[in-house]
Amino acid sequence: MIILPAIDIQNGECVRLYQGDFSTAHKVSDSPQETAAQFRKAGAEWVHMVDLDGAKEARAKNTALFLEIAKHSGLKVELGGGIRTLETVETYLESGISRVILGSAAVKNPELVEQAVKRFGERIAVGIDAKNEMVATEGWLDASKIHYLELAKRMEGIGVRYLIYTDISRDGALSGVNLEQLGALNRAVSCEIIASGGVSGLADVEACKSLGLYGVICGKAVYTGALPLESAIEMAGDQRC
Template structure:
């Protein structure tokens, strides 16, 4: 299992939210580039970046910052947040991003996802953020009437190979991931599942690895020191 250290960006700063709530923001660094370098030096194999400003606005306000991060690293980077057009997809991938994550756009316009997958194949991932099993959109501010598992099946049917599944209730809470929800997703679709939300201890990493997810995104637990990235990487390989 691959470990994805996470960098969430608001106002060009490295932040973490609680359950996706923008009013519950903690700033951990004013220099996301240095944070990215830190995670690479600690052994990070793949960096996960979310432009939280973009997730709300639907555009790419932190594009130049993210491009700088990519240029400074030797490991691949995936990016999500506000990617709602082929123009945005093209711009990120042409800038050296290894994989882009479609979220709100995937739910509202599956045909767009299909076109992106046809053009870029496994460089396209879909982020499914769920609250009580239902897909949340627009930076987690709204909850749809679409069950997460059913949406995942639709994405699989149009060729998506990577799904990043986030349980909002656990995100940023340091209470552990929703193992049952991850297991349910794995049982229902045959794609690479990257687990996100609530990873707090090395035991959580071990549990997710045992489930068979492709990767686990770790955010707040790295910033608080609950988890050491090097140790998490080793645990994920066990």
Template structure:
């Protein structure tokens, strides 16, 4: 299992949201590069980044900062937020982004995902952000009538190999991951699954590891110092 420390970008700074609420945005670090460097020093081999401005506006806003992280820290990065077309995916991959996460576009336009997977294969991941079991889009502002498992199965049929599942009600709360939802998802798809949302401490990571998932994204717990990143990375490799 891999540990993916998270950097969410808003107005060029590293922030954390509470339950996806943009009105409850807290700046946790000024420099994404310095933050990424500290993650690498703790042993992280992959970083999860989200362009929150991009998610709201439907186009990339903080790409220059992400590029700087890749150039200066030299660690693989996956990026989501505002990716709506093949041209943008190509541009991001040219910029050195290792994996591009599709969210809103995946729900609104499955044909686009199919084309993206056909062209870029495993460089494409789909982020499934759920609220009460239903997929949310547009920076989590709108909740669809699509069940998260049904959507995951559809994405797998299309050829998606990597799914990032976030329970919005847990995100940024430090109240623990939704293990039940993750377990049900694991039972229904064979894709690599990355867990996100609510991770508080190393015990949460141990529980996710027991589910035999591909990875876990950790954000607020690192910034709040309720988890030691180096210890967690070491655990993930056992």
């Protein structure tokens, strides 16, 4: 299993949100670049990055910063937020980003996901963000009427290999991952599952590994010190996925 420490970017700064609420954004680091360097020093191979401005405005923002980290940090970058066109996907993947996440597009433009998967294969992931098991889009500002398992099966059907599942109610809350929903998702599809939202400590990492998940995204717990990143990476095992 791999550990993906998270860097969320708003106005060029590294911030964290509570339950996806943009009004709760608070700065957690003086430098995204330095944060990435610290993650690398702790043994991380991947970093999960989110363009919060892009998610809110439905277009790519902060692009230069993401490409800089991909080029200079020594980390493989998994990036989501505001990616709505095949051209944006292509730009990122051909400029050093290792894996691109399509979220809102999975609901509103599944044809884009299908085209991206046909062209870029395993370098495409789909983010499924849900509250009360129903999918939310546009930076979690819009609710849909699609159950998260239904969307997961649709994505599996068009060839998506990686799914990132976030229980919005737990994101940034340090309340523990939603093992019940993650387990149900892992049983429902053959995709590789990455857990996101609510990681509070090493016990969550151990639980996700026991479920047989592919990866775990760790945000607030790393920044508060509740989750020692080096210990989490050691517990997870092989990071070379």
